[in-house]
Amino acid sequence: MSQNYPALLVIVPLLSAFFISAAGWVNKRLCFPLSVAALSVSAYSCIGLLLRVLNEGVVHYRLGGWPPPWGIVYYVDYLNGLVLCVVSISALINLIATKKSIEQEFPEKTGPFYTLYVLFVTGMLGITVTGDAFNLYVLLEIGSITGYALLAMGDEDRAPLASLNYLYMGTIGACFYLLGVGYLYIATGSLNMVDIAHILPDLYQSKAVTAAFIICLVGVWIKMAFFPLHAWLPNAYTFAPSATSSLIAPLMTKVMIYVMIRLILTVFTPEFAFTTLAVSHYIVWLACIAIVMGAILALAQHDLKKMLTYIIVAEVGYMVGGAWLGNRAGMTGAVLHIVNDALMTLCAFLVVCNIVYKVKGYAFADLKGLFPKMPFTMGAFVIAALSIIGVPPTCGFFSKWYLILGAIQAHQYGFMVALLFSSLINVVLFFRVFEVGFFEPFSDHEGHEHHPAVMAEAPLSMLVPLYIVAVGLIVVGLYTGDIVNHIIRFVIPKGFM
């Protein structure tokens, strides 16, 4: 069985989606355990796969036994082994954590919801595991279309429109990517990533190849909401159901960052991306603008969820900038930040999920007195906030460490300043939320006679997964050294300084 991990992790959730859909007609209560089972198998396979990569090196898996470049090859190395684990584990934890929230928000639609949920995860895992450029497009569409549907299930007035907006932008992005792949296919006659990488070096002077790279890149940027191509993201994520936001927000953007890094490192070579193309300097400046604008726009928001969505926009800038710094520290920071940002975004959105479950709102005004009311949820929120700000020993600090170090080594001081600026704005953003939760409503008696607030904490089934993620933020932070030394070090090609 362990030989088939690469297939299992996609096929199992794909097939279960049909059963879940069918089960939704028969008995709604079956959907949840079926989904948990499917995603557990995926997560188990992903972890097994990463361990195999750690022991044996890169894993090639021929789907249906067809040899490359004709058949589809699943290609798992250190980079996507790591990302696969993050995706599958986050999706599983989120599934378990949001059970009650889903039952509360749309009790009659749980069947379709779980079907779409599992299909979305299939798409994300498929994008990550595949070694075929066209197959990636197909799975990207699976992930995106289910994503549009999941997002549209939220706020009745605003979610469908926001999702439609995302659909337009997302489709354009996917088309760009497909167009780029088409150019590559014309130039090389192959769709297999490793195969393309072998053929390409002779064609690096070709304008078509350059165009292919740039078009793919722009497509991926739209999908990851890289400023100024971010406009679809905030509304789509804000008005979505809580469980959807906490699924899609951590995964979608991070997986697209992975695709970008895959394009740079595997399909093309770092030499081509950084030296031949010679645009990395400008892209880092674009990333600086993304970071600064994300931070400023986040500052202008009046509700927690939308504020977090703009923080994602800034974080995308972190990773794009880090990857394009063109040095080892920057790339390490970018890959590490995929892991860390997925976890901390998950943690923050799960907190929103708990708050919405109890308070039925996420505007700042709804957060009054939340520290005494929901001390445990807010405790996890504090950990997530510290990680996003970048306070050691949470993991957010360590990826920021590598990113800033990369910026210094590449003499990109603008990027360093942008990162620090965004950290400082994050301090303001989160302390503003803490203030509402901690101080308000003000008492009249000089603070000495606070009425003891009644605790109304979210149920254990939501708190336990939340705390697994929150504690995970610190544990991952402490094990940064191991993650970098045993995994990320091998992601980056040897000659790359």
Next chain:
Amino acid sequence: METITSIRPLLAVLVSLLIIPLLVASGRKPNVREAWTFVAAVAKFLIVLSMLPAVLHGTEIVYTLVQFMPGAAIKFRVDALGMLFALVSSSLWIITSAYSIGYMRGLKEHGQTRYFCYFAICLSATIGAAFSANLLTLYLFYEILSLATYPLVTHHQDLEARSSGRKYVLYVVGASIGLVLPAMLICYDLAGTLEFSKNGILAGTASRPLLFILLFMFVFGFAKAAIMPMHSWLPAAMVAPTPVSALLHAVAVVKVGVFSIVRILTGVFGIQLLSSSHLGTVVCYVAAFTILVGSFIALSQDGLKRRLAFSTIAQLSYIVLGVALLSPKGMIGGMLHIAMHAFGKITLFFCAGAIFVATGKKNISEMVGIGRRMPVTMAAFFIASLSIIGVPPCGGFISKWYLALGTLQAHQIGFLIVLLFSSLLNACYFIPITYTAFFCRPEEAMFENKVQEAPLFCVVPLAITALISIILLFYPQPFLRLATMMVENIIGM
């Protein structure tokens, strides 16, 4: 130098964190809860004390928790300076815990469980900073301390607390992220390590302008040291309950700031580099400015705690000045002042709190004749102010003596004049308080002529710290020994 590996530094840090679940669990039984605080405080003190003999023998105790990059790890090293600071803060935590009970219960404050929990976290972070072996670990505990102090500063949860909290976070966290973090990373890029070493790590790696910029990023970035212009969070933070001001804003938090600067000067830049590039003198000027201006502003403050806060700002710069003089006697004086000022200033804050608990008065102008009502408190206040001024029979005299000798040794007569003039100013803002408290005409007195002190839990701790201030003059060990050892080690005698 001999080193041994032991987990005790980590235990000293963790013991007060481990107690927190117990504090929360016994939240409804205040006596049990406070018992746990005492258990943690005493255990912490004993663990620190158990390492003292080894340190006095010249051994360093090392423990690496995680190594995440070459030269950057979460690592503890107990040396003489760290030991000095840890001894001061862990011993004073025991006394402050007793005082907190008297103060918080005397005022029937809300949220006492929260208060004791965050206090415990603060002490963990303080000891962690004291035992840090490198800049990264120091930064880690520095940040934890900043954040854990926030709920204590804003304990009253009213509008004033909120605006002070904002100021606090803006200055302390803002400066550390905005200045210390990039400076630390530039150091790492230059030197390839962040480990403190007695010769510094930056020698020969950077040009003088870059070193100058880095040095000031550190000096102002560690805003807890309240070097002007990064000082104004400290007076604002006086909205906190008095035990917080006493232990954190006279001992733990502000001293972590100063301690960090001392580590930067001695462990990162190194004495040779600072003296050959004349950067030490520049720091001296900044510190001297803070000393004089802080003392002048203190003169004009009517709020007792605010006056103490400005006095603290000035006194903290004594430490920075002493070490930045780079002369052996000056450095001993500076390091010793960490301990001497701590015992004196905590007594003064305890007195301010005791007065507030007993009478509700916060302003000096409302305290005429208070000595007749609270003789013990005001006597302790007098002793502690003598210690801060730096005259016998108090411990503050020794550190000032060494500081003065240090200026002579460094041939910096200008700074000697600053020190002496500042002592004069100290006397000007402290002595009148005691004078009007005891010697006023009966018709001026604002209090009845009847002894009525604060609760015993308030009075006994302040009497103890006042006594220790006196004892330290006659028996300044182990602090003097530790400071001397540290300086000998740095200079290589």
